[in-house]
Structure formats: C-alpha cells, structure tokens
Amino acid sequence: MKWSKEKIIKEARKYKTKTEFHKLSGGAYFVANKIGILNEICSHMGESKNSPWTFEELQQEALKYKTRGEFQNKNPNIYQVAYRKKILDKICGHMEYICYPWSIEELQEEALKYNNRTEFRKKSPAAYNTASQRKILNDICSHMTRLLREDWTLKELAIEALKYKTRWEFQQASLGAYKAAYKRNLLDEICKHMIIGTNSSVPEISLFDIVKMLYPKTQKLVDRKGKIENKPHIKGFDLDIYIPELRKGIEFDGKFHHSFEGLKRGRPNWPDEDLKIYHELKDNWFKSKNIKVIHVKEEDWIKNKQACIDKCLEFLNK
Numbered sequence: 001m002k003w004s005k006e007k008i009i010k011e012a013r014k015y016k017t018k019t020e021f022h023k024l025s026g027g028a029y030f031v032a033n034k035i036g037i038l039n040e041i042c043s044h045m046g047e048s049k050n051s052p053w054t055f056e057e058l059q060q061e062a063l064k065y066k067t068r069g070e071f072q073n074k075n076p077n078i079y080q081v082a083y084r085k086k087i088l089d090k091i092c093g094h095m096e097y098i099c100y101p102w103s104i105e106e107l108q109e110e111a112l113k114y115n116n117r118t119e120f121r122k123k124s125p126a127a128y129n130t131a132s133q134r135k136i137l138n139d140i141c142s143h144m145t146r147l148l149r150e151d152w153t154l155k156e157l158a159i160e161a162l163k164y165k166t167r168w169e170f171q172q173a174s175l176g177a178y179k180a181a182y183k184r185n186l187l188d189e190i191c192k193h194m195i196i197g198t199n200s201s202v203p204e205i206s207l208f209d210i211v212k213m214l215y216p217k218t219q220k221l222v223d224r225k226g227k228i229e230n231k232p233h234i235k236g237f238d239l240d241i242y243i244p245e246l247r248k249g250i251e252f253d254g255k256f257h258h259s260f261e262g263l264k265r266g267r268p269n270w271p272d273e274d275l276k277i278y279h280e281l282k283d284n285w286f287k288s289k290n291i292k293v294i295h296v297k298e299e300d301w302i303k304n305k306q307a308c309i310d311k312c313l314e315f316l317n318k
Helices: 003-014 019-022 028-034 055-062 068-074 076-086 104-111 117-123 126-132 154-161 166-172 176-183 203-215 262-264 272-276 278-286 299-305 303-318
Strands: 219-224 236-242 248-253 292-297
Touching: 003 028, 003 299, 019 028, 019 278, 028 219, 068 076, 068 126, 076 299, 104 126, 104 176, 117 126, 117 176, 126 203, 126 236, 154 176, 166 176, 176 203, 203 236, 203 248, 203 299, 203 303, 236 278, 248 278, 272 278, 278 292, 292 299, 299 303
Parallel strands: 248 292
Antiparallel strands: 219 236, 236 248
16 A cells, blocks of 8 residues: 555544554554654654553463464564564463474475475474574575565565564565665665664675675674783774685774774773774784785775775685
8 A cells, every 4th residue: 555644644543552553554654654754643642652562462462372383373473573572481481382393404304395485484484483593594595596576665675674673684584675675775774773783884784784695604703812912901803794614804994983083992901002003903813813804994985885895705706
C-alpha cells in the first residue's frame, strides 16, 4: 500500500498510543516517521512506551506456545524481539525443553533442501539460526543462489533494516536486501538506527562491510599483548579491518582520531614523541606479526570513495 499523508492521518486516528500504532500498523508508522509527521499525527495519543513490546506483552505472547520451536515458527517476528531483548529464557520458562543438537552434517543436509537463504530462513528457522550462531552459514549455503531482487522499494529495504541492530546482523540474516541497498547506495540511509562502535565512523563501517562481503571472516583485530622495549605505556594495538586468511589489514585513518590531538586524547600517558610516530609503531608491530597493513585516509575517502575501495581491493588481491 502506498501511504499518502491523508491515509496515514486516518490510520493514526484508530490508535490510542504510539505503541499500539507501531504494533498494529507498522507500515504507516514507519512512513510517518520517515516523512517527519509522526508527532503531529500522534498528538491525540497517550504516552508511548519506550519499546513497542513490553516484557509483560512478550510473556503473554509466549504463553500461547508449548516449545520455543513452535513459538519461533508461528510468530517469528515476536520471537526475534524477545531474542534481541535477551529475555527468551525468562518468558519461555514454561515451555518444554527439546534439545536437538544439530551437527554440522545435519545442518549441511538441511541447507541443501533450499535454493536460497531466504527460503532456508523461512522454512527452517531453527537450522538457519543455529548455523548463523555457529558462523557457518557461508559454508553450508555456498550452493545457493544469492537472490538480488531488483524490485526492492526504499520502504521495503528500510523496514527490513529495522529488524537488525548492526550492519553485520543485517548482512548475515538478509543478504539479498543488504546487497540491494548497497548496490543502490542506500545503506547509510536505512542503517542510521543501528549500533556503531564508539571508535568507528560511518565511512569506516562502510569499508568494513564491503570487505566482509568478499571475505566473510573479516573482523576487527584487538591485540592487547603488545610489548615494545622501553615503552611500557604501549599495551597493544587495534586493527580496523583484518582478513585473517590473507594476514592483511586495513587501517582507516579518521581525520580527528588519527590526528595528534585525537591520539593524545585516547592515550594521555603516551609521550609526544611516540604519538608523532604512532602509525609507524603500529605498522611495525603488525609487521612483526607477519601482517601487512594499508592505510585509507578519511579525507581521501571523502574526495573519491571508489578510488579508496579499488586501492584496498587491489591490495587484498595481490
């Protein structure tokens, strides 16, 4: 349905609170929020709760089911809300506990029944979620066709993105939508609500996501065992983007965080002379670990994003 302003206003009048509006008419709620009229059309409503689902409401919903599998299959959306809130154990205490320890072979056999991840996730959510938690989805889904719908609307992509807290979770659980958004340069727009690491900028996360699509084992490397002779203040280094199978890394040099002032703020006990050669110390440390590092400067990214991406991919492909 295409929500015009008039239709949204009419829809909003049916509800007494924003929570009720969000829960029963998510599409209209999202569009209203998107075009900036949510507060206006909800002015007649009572106080809204912080979360669309309270603990009591989720608990009441869970009481309808005898097992977690039944809960997950019959009401996957509410199951996911409870999962993200980390309250499944509390609201599912009345349920029968059925332990089915999927082996890797069983997960592989189950995955072979489906042509794509969307079908796998919908028809066998228990196996899909188990594989996702064990981080073997890419391995057991390698035979699948990776669907890239060309007809995703912005609204559909935005609603899909709202299901996830991080880009990594979005990419793993809904690869088709993620790729469609990436292809159309919509990721930054539809992922604004997602959690971003305190030391990570949006450009850095964008580059991380691009590399991770090509190298699924990509991760942030934190090495806290660093010891340099006569420099006891150095306790190790982080690497923004690390590809373990290549033993290569990418460091995204933010304009502030990698400036002298930014480095000083995060390392107040470091002497100035070491701050001035911070990147040299860091690169040499990882070089001693047989890890090659390339740097991408934020100002270069702003000037020519694609050139920076090409530079990184060339480095990784060598």
